[in-house]
Every structure is written in C-alpha cells, then in structure tokens.
Amino acid sequence: MKATVEDLVQTRIPTAHGEFMLHYFSNSIDDKEHIAFVKGDVRDKEDVRVRIHSECFTGDVLGSRRCDCGEQLEMALQLIDQAGFGILIYLRQEGRGIGLLKKLQAYNLQDQGLDTVDANIHLGHLADERQYDIAALMLEHLKVKSVALITNNPQKIDELTRLGITVSKRIPIETDVHDDNLGYLKTKVEKMRHMLSMHKKD
Numbered sequence: 001m002k003a004t005v006e007d008l009v010q011t012r013i014p015t016a017h018g019e020f021m022l023h024y025f026s027n028s029i030d031d032k033e034h035i036a037f038v039k040g041d042v043r044d045k046e047d048v049r050v051r052i053h054s055e056c057f058t059g060d061v062l063g064s065r066r067c068d069c070g071e072q073l074e075m076a077l078q079l080i081d082q083a084g085f086g087i088l089i090y091l092r093q094e095g096r097g098i099g100l101l102k103k104l105q106a107y108n109l110q111d112q113g114l115d116t117v118d119a120n121i122h123l124g125h126l127a128d129e130r131q132y133d134i135a136a137l138m139l140e141h142l143k144v145k146s147v148a149l150i151t152n153n154p155q156k157i158d159e160l161t162r163l164g165i166t167v168s169k170r171i172p173i174e175t176d177v178h179d180d181n182l183g184y185l186k187t188k189v190e191k192m193r194h195m196l197s198m199h200k201k202d
C-alpha cells in the first residue's frame with residue numbers, strides 16, 4: 001500500500017526571517033512529528049527553494065560546533081526569506097536516523113579516533129539510515145512543481161528524484177570550517193560525496 005501523509009494543522013509562525021506557516025503532518029510510516037515550514041505561496045510554482053533538514057538536537061537547539069546543522073538551519077530560513085517563498089521540511093531523523101542516544105555514543109567513539117561513518121558502523125548501524133519518502137509526500141501535498149534543493153548532499157537529490165520529485169536546481173549551503181567541525185566535514189566530503197569547498201575561516 002502507498003504511504004500517505006496528512007496535513008493536520010497549519011499555524012502562523014512569525015520569525016526573524018518573516019512569517020511562515022507551520023504544517024504539522026502525520027504519516028503512515030512512523031509516529032514522528034514531521035514539519036513543513038512554509039513561506040509564501042508555493043503551490044504550482046517552479047524552482048521552489050526547499051531545505052530538507054534532518055533533526056539535530058545538539059546542533060539545532062544547543063548550538064553545538066561538532067556539526068554544521070544549527071548554522072545550516074538559520075541559513076536555509078534566510079535563503080527562503082530572500083526568495084519570498086519556499087519550504088523548510090524538518091524531518092525527525094536525529095543522528096542520520098539512528099536516534100539521539102546512538103548519536104551521542106557515536107560522538108564518544110569519535111573522540112576516541114573513529115570518524116562519523118565508522119562510529120555508526122561500530123554501533124551496528126549504516127552510515128546513514130535516513131529516508132525521504134515522507135518529505136516527498138509532503139512536497140506532493142503542497143503541490144510544488146519543481147524544487148531548488150538547498151543541500152550539499154548528492155544522495156538527497158538522488159533519493160528525491162527516485163521518489164518522483166523534480167529537482168531542477170541545487171543551492172549550496174556551506175558553513176564556516178573550524179577546528180571543532182573540520183573532521184566531521186572532511187568525512188562528509190571523503191566518504192559521503194558531499195559537495196563542499198572546505199574554505200577555512202582565519
């Protein structure tokens with residue numbers, strides 16, 4: 001049976017990047033609270049700026065410098081605001097799908113010398129367990145014609161395309177490289193094919 005999503009509540013959220021409508025979705029795949037944060041009118045539009053952001057409690061909420069998530073979240077909202085319309089999909093796939101507990105254990109393994117990929121594998125997981133079916137269904141529901149995807153990750157483009165979404169463009173989202181995130185970003189480039197230029201800020 002085909003998976004489904006249901007747009008249960010829409011509510012207005014004013015932000016530093018203008019006013020958004022928060023769409024709370026339920027779905028037939030998991031019991032998590034996935035969100036589409038929509039600015040302006042996206043219906044039947046081409047090249048809609050879309051960020052598919054995976055939950056990162058440490059980066060998004062606590063401002064951890066181990067990763068680039070918090071900065072990317074802010075940048076994505078800015079990019080959407082600049083266009084006047086767009087969507088931030090917030091998927092509850094903490095720790096690339098392995099959950100917060102395992103991600104924190106993986107951090108401790110990384111402090112012992114493993115990289116992000118090997119730490120996941122050491123814990124019995126794949127390097128990346130995320131799925132994008134729910135995001136694709138949300139985009140279908142919002143009637144977006146084509147997507148300018150805000151990402152450095154080619155796998156996200158491949159997966160969305162496989163799921164029937166037209167990705168017309170890619171918009172890079174690069175944050176500053178510093179000592180705390182250098183290893184993490186290098187592993188993304190070397191092992192996960194991320195398109196990052198790795199400019200270090202002096």
Ligand SMILES: Nc1nc2c(ncn2[C@@H]2O[C@H](COP(=O)(O)OP(=O)(O)OP(=O)(O)O)[C@@H](O)[C@H]2O)c(=O)[nH]1
Pocket residue numbers: 052053054055056057067068069072093094095096097098102103106107116120150151152153156173188194
């Ligand atoms: N397992 C694990 N997950 C991590 C780690 N660091 C960050 N994450 C999670 O990674 C997810 C973000 O994915 P990233 O690989 O940083 O970036 P991406 O979303 O694939 O790519 P972009 O679209 O270019 O940002 C979030 O769910 C974070 O919680 C880590 O060391 N181990």
Ligand SMILES: [Zn+2]
Pocket residue numbers: 056058059060067068069070
């Ligand atoms: Zn993060």
